[in-house]
Amino acid sequence: MKSHQILIVDDSIDNLKVIISIIKKHFPEHLIYQANNGKNALKVLQDIAPDIIITDWEMPEMNGIELANKVFSDPVTKNIPIIMTTGVMISPEDLKEALEAGAVDYIRKPINATELVARVNSAIELAESKKEIIKEKERKIVESAILTNHINHFLQKLNSVLENTENGTKEMEELKNKITGLMAKVSTTVKDDGWKAFSESFNTLHPTFEKSLIEKHNSLTPSEIKISILSRLGLSLKELAGLLHVTPESIRVSRSRLRKKLNLGQKQNLQAFLSTL
Structure with missing residues (x-):
């Protein structure tokens, strides 16, 4: 299978471990990068161009919504699909805010492996479609x-x-x-x-x-x-x-x-x- 690059952003080490373990199990060919908040994620984006980003919503310094806004407003990164994860912001209004910020999908915590795999597959398909365009x-x-x-x-x-x-x-x-x-x-x-x-x-x-x-x-x-x-x-x-x-x-x-x-x-x-x- 084709290798893709995935950037995972979360201030919780435990959440990072869960997401990384699921992706490594189901997508061993993919390259994984990580950051513990939005600001550090932007620094990572200066060096790599990931195919998709999976980010937590609530984080210190720069949260997931702020990160999505930054990614979506930058001509270099605006086509990168973003998956938002959260255990708190789960109302329909929250979902609307995430999508308006530039996220293409939304996962509730605790992370379900089957759901995450499906969301990652969809995001990668979207990324490939944008590249083809x-x-x-x-x-x-x-x-x-x-x-x-x-x-x-x-x-x-x-x-x-x-x-x-x-x-x-x-x-x-x-x-x-x-x-x-x-x-x-x-x-x-x-x-x-x-x-x-x-x-x-x-x-x-x-x-x-x-x-x-x-x-x-x-x-x-x-x-x-x-x-x-x-x-x-x-x-x-x-x-x-x-x-x-x-x-x-x-x-x-x-x-x-x-x-x-x-x-x-x-x-x-x-x-x-x-x-x-």
């Missing part, structure tokens, strides 16, 4: 970028045909020059607006990627940042070359330079690394 949106962004690239190549070929057309009358030559000038403007617009639209769509899906990349690797050039964004989406060498209007060999050299700046070993996958940012 993001992947589909990424595919559409790539398809749009490739289409823009095809249009630009078409304009370049058309321009080449015009340049090789023999001049006839003065009027024909003037018309040819006007068309050539117009096509140059269209080509420039396609390049500039195409990248702008692509960048905006990408940043909507991954709002902190570029900022995180630059903060951790501030020596990257604008061209290397573009290559990083496109590589994050899994584009091939040929596709990268076409979208950036350079040769595949140029991309190969640039990507090698990028890997060195990112301190990646030969066996480390560039896309996998960029996906962690």
Whole structure:
């Protein structure tokens, strides 16, 4: 089975032990992280991206509702399903408050193993569904970028045909020059607006990627940042070359330079690394 990461948050050591033991028994392949309150959970979230969070409601310093609000309001973590556990806040109004804060499910204490397993399975299915939606949106962004690239190549070929057309009358030559000038403007617009639209769509899906990349690797050039964004989406060498209007060999050299700046070993996958940012 596929391994998932689960963050468990509870100020009671006994409750942590109960939940961890149930998950280890029924989901031995999953990785478990733990925190004893909401503030410490947020610190854990700075280092890992769990697939789901199971949190207690009543905790010191930052309770489960406050934690859910923080997770749900952060673009990086807002898609992580949260399961709220409580032995006190069990009224319908409490359930409503938990769901409004961003929780997707609710378990009463003492924890029932069968119920917890069912809730975890549902939350993981939801997490996978959200990831698939993001992947589909990424595919559409790539398809749009490739289409823009095809249009630009078409304009370049058309321009080449015009340049090789023999001049006839003065009027024909003037018309040819006007068309050539117009096509140059269209080509420039396609390049500039195409990248702008692509960048905006990408940043909507991954709002902190570029900022995180630059903060951790501030020596990257604008061209290397573009290559990083496109590589994050899994584009091939040929596709990268076409979208950036350079040769595949140029991309190969640039990507090698990028890997060195990112301190990646030969066996480390560039896309996998960029996906962690």
